[in-house]
Amino acid sequence: MSNWNVYLSGEIHTDWRDQIVEGVKALNLPVTFSAPVTDHAASDDCGASILGGEDKKFWYDHKGAKLNAIRTRTLIEKADVVIVRFGDKYKQWNAAFDAGYASALGKSLVVMHDPSLTHPLKEVDAAALAVTETPAQVVDILQYVILGKL
Numbered sequence: 001m002s003n004w005n006v007y008l009s010g011e012i013h014t015d016w017r018d019q020i021v022e023g024v025k026a027l028n029l030p031v032t033f034s035a036p037v038t039d040h041a042a043s044d045d046c047g048a049s050i051l052g053g054e055d056k057k058f059w060y061d062h063k064g065a066k067l068n069a070i071r072t073r074t075l076i077e078k079a080d081v082v083i084v085r086f087g088d089k090y091k092q093w094n095a096a097f098d099a100g101y102a103s104a105l106g107k108s109l110v111v112m113h114d115p116s117l118t119h120p121l122k123e124v125d126a127a128a129l130a131v132t133e134t135p136a137q138v139v140d141i142l143q144y145v146i147l148g149k150l
Contacts, residue, residue, distance in 0.1 A: 001030050004146060007079035008035040009072075009098040011087030016112070016135045020083070023139030029146050034075040036068065036094070043068055068094075076102050081145075083138055084128075086113040086121060096124060103127040108145075110138060 008017045017035060024031045037043045047063025054060040072094075076082055082102035084095050102109045111128040112135070113121055125131045132138055143149055 001146070003030045003032055004080045004142070005032050005034065005078055006142070007075050007082045007098075007102075008033055008085070009076075009082060009102075010085030010095040010112070011090060011092055012038045012040060013087060013089065016085050019135035020138050020142075023136065024142060027139070027143055029142055031142060031146070034079070036072055036075075036098075072098060073101065076107065077105065079107055081108045081110060081142070083110045083112065084124075086111070086117055086124075088114050088117060099124050099127060110141060112138060 008020065010016075017033075017038075021033055024033075037046070044061075044064055046067045047065070048054055048060050050067065051063050054063065076098060079102070082098065084099045084102070086092055086095055099109060099111060109128045110130045110132060111121065111125055112132045115133060118125065130141055132141070140150075
């Protein structure tokens with residue numbers, strides 16, 4: 001059985017990634033996980049910290065976004081499955097970008113969000129091969145697609 005590469009994108013304020021990783025480990029599935037930098041300060045400040053400060057916030061954020069895109073694009077391109085979680089508190093534009101990028105590359109996209117976000121995310125959901133509400137559903141999907149077991 002070959003190893004699957006799964007990229008976990010999206011909100012960083014809950015433990016949904018840990019729940020998926022633990023569920024997959026419990027099933028002993030052949031999965032390697034990757035993710036964006038989830039340290040919010042490091043992600044925001046990487047560009048200016050490495051390449052030098054900026055007086056204007058636009059250019060400060062621009063540098064950071066480009067460095068983060070190197071990681072994100074590379075890992076999504078290597079992924080077999082991309083899981084994108086949208087939380088209900090914050091606008092996760094980066095998650096929307098990741099979902100669109102994965103879809104454009106023909107990657108298998110699974111979206112996870114609360115039912116209250118169904119309408120705002122209808123276009124993202126339409127691009128996904130599965131739309132879930134819980135990490136447990138994601139683990140069940142991975143078990144099914146990897147092992148063919150329910």
